[in-house]
Amino acid sequence: MRNPNRCHLLDFFTCFLLLSCAIHSILAANYAPADEILLNCGSSDDLTDDDGRKWIADIGSKFGEPGASSVSADATIQKPSVPTVPYMNARIFRSEFTYSFPVAAGRKFVRLYFYPAVYANNLDVSKGVFSVVSGPYTLLKNFSAYETTNNLNFDYISKEYSINVYSINNGSGTLNLTFTPAPGTPDSYAFINGIEIVSHPDIYASDGNTMMVGLGTTFDINDATVLENVYRLNVGGQAISPSGDTGLFRRWTDDPPYIFGASVGIPVATDPNITISYPSGIPDYIAPVDVYKTARSMGPTYELNLNKWVAKVSDFGLSKTGPALDHTHVSTVVKGSFGYLDPEYFRRQQLTDKSDVYSFGVVLFEILCARPALNPALPKEQVSLAEWAQHCHNKGILDQIIDPFVKGKISPECFKKVAETAVKCVADQGIDRPSMGDVLWNLEFALQLQESAEESGSKGTLDLETGGYDEVPLKGKADGGGEYDGNVTDSRSTGMSMSIGGRSLASEDSDGLTPSAVFSQIMNPKGR
Numbered sequence: 001m002r003n004p005n006r007c008h009l010l011d012f013f014t015c016f017l018l019l020s021c022a023i024h025s026i027l028a029a030n031y032a033p034a035d036e037i038l039l040n041c042g043s044s045d046d047l048t049d050d051d052g053r054k055w056i057a058d059i060g061s062k063f064g065e066p067g068a069s070s071v072s073a074d075a076t077i078q079k080p081s082v083p084t085v086p087y088m089n090a091r092i093f094r095s096e097f098t099y100s101f102p103v104a105a106g107r108k109f110v111r112l113y114f115y116p117a118v119y120a121n122n123l124d125v126s127k128g129v130f131s132v133v134s135g136p137y138t139l140l141k142n143f144s145a146y147e148t149t150n151n152l153n154f155d156y157i158s159k160e161y162s163i164n165v166y167s168i169n170n171g172s173g174t175l176n177l178t179f180t181p182a183p184g185t186p187d188s189y190a191f192i193n194g195i196e197i198v199s200h201p202d203i204y205a206s207d208g209n210t211m212m213v214g215l216g217t218t219f220d221i222n223d224a225t226v227l228e229n230v231y232r233l234n235v236g237g238q239a240i241s242p243s244g245d246t247g248l249f250r251r252w253t254d255d256p257p258y259i260f261g262a263s264v265g266i267p268v269a270t271d272p273n274i275t276i277s278y279p280s281g282i283p284d285y286i287a288p289v290d291v292y293k294t295a296r297s298m299g300p301t302y303e304l305n306l307n308k309w310v311a312k313v314s315d316f317g318l319s320k321t322g323p324a325l326d327h328t329h330v331s332t333v334v335k336g337s338f339g340y341l342d343p344e345y346f347r348r349q350q351l352t353d354k355s356d357v358y359s360f361g362v363v364l365f366e367i368l369c370a371r372p373a374l375n376p377a378l379p380k381e382q383v384s385l386a387e388w389a390q391h392c393h394n395k396g397i398l399d400q401i402i403d404p405f406v407k408g409k410i411s412p413e414c415f416k417k418v419a420e421t422a423v424k425c426v427a428d429q430g431i432d433r434p435s436m437g438d439v440l441w442n443l444e445f446a447l448q449l450q451e452s453a454e455e456s457g458s459k460g461t462l463d464l465e466t467g468g469y470d471e472v473p474l475k476g477k478a479d480g481g482g483e484y485d486g487n488v489t490d491s492r493s494t495g496m497s498m499s500i501g502g503r504s505l506a507s508e509d510s511d512g513l514t515p516s517a518v519f520s521q522i523m524n525p526k527g528r
Contacts, residue, residue, distance in 0.1 A: 086194025361425025
């Protein structure tokens, strides 16, 4: 299996471009963190990891919650890729458990380490579903390390956050991490193998002008913002271990796994006789010197090394009362294209089957409108096809942006059903989107509407100039010779139901048949 440190997983993307190198000479001085805590959870001994860093035992440590119930356990199997420290010991919780770390005020990197293995107490590894909260911030919700690593083909995984700790006593504060088994999963438990806390300077603060990749909106990163690391790449160069960083103990991965397309570019290195300097006001611990010594040529351009972060919920109420999620999602890094990506992924870093529905909805609009999902050359409000189509739908003018070629060939009824389906697919909340089975059913229905209109020789017209529809009541033959009413609900309707011959076609399966099978029996006796 791949080493999970080749990528870090993943709400909103904020991209921080590290500065390109200048040609003069100072070597990066390491940052001296006020706090550096490496806790080997479930271990009774202090141990040193493969990078030469010392991890302290949490058995008998001052950080655990006094009197709270938990057990320590050893992993029964060590897969070849799994380092001994901190992954071979774990602390396991059947009920809520809080670690409390007295630290200096200011920002901290918080790194959590998970190895979903069978431990000595023989707990079912699939039941390790839990949430992790720090104060008002939910870092992980209904998180399954087992499902996540299986879907990513990893053996173990780490998560990294940047959290601000407020001063409560002469410049000091407390960072709490609370682990809670998922109440919706029978026999669930929480576990953790290692916790790392390292102070870092506030190098990510913004003045409200930080742009969101793929969204075209700005975001303010302040003391109330919690960030989660998604990628940290040394473009064109080798991976850099935490000990090779500038005192912040960040892990920089190489970039080949993230390069897609026919042209992968070539690594470009600076002249070894040229050293690196940093512009005035930029601390030299912002990144290791080795990061600036390489780039990757992509045709005529160079890509900068980048450090990507995701903003977590910073509102007290939202962080405590956000929608409940089951553990059927996958928390993962997405190697897809903006414009097709589920907006819920930006908020929650979770992919579900409804994420595929969203992407498919965008494709439907591409077919209807004959334009790409994103077009930066258009006015701002039209850049995102999904957002622009939803806006036009709400205004009742969706027919005005469809492809003129399609205009003369699609019947109004078919258009309205396809458009209604596409709009529902790109709903902002996954819970409001149909299932893929419902999507298939609606599109098959739309096809029947189109075929019936063509057979009757009356397709109707879409008036793109006035936005009106030339409605033509659709009549056809149902199974058994009776007539059915093919009129569908208005494209602005919020319902997904329809009826044929007085019979409701609900979105649930009927008598064990798929929606597609039921539809074929009603509309087309021969099936499809």
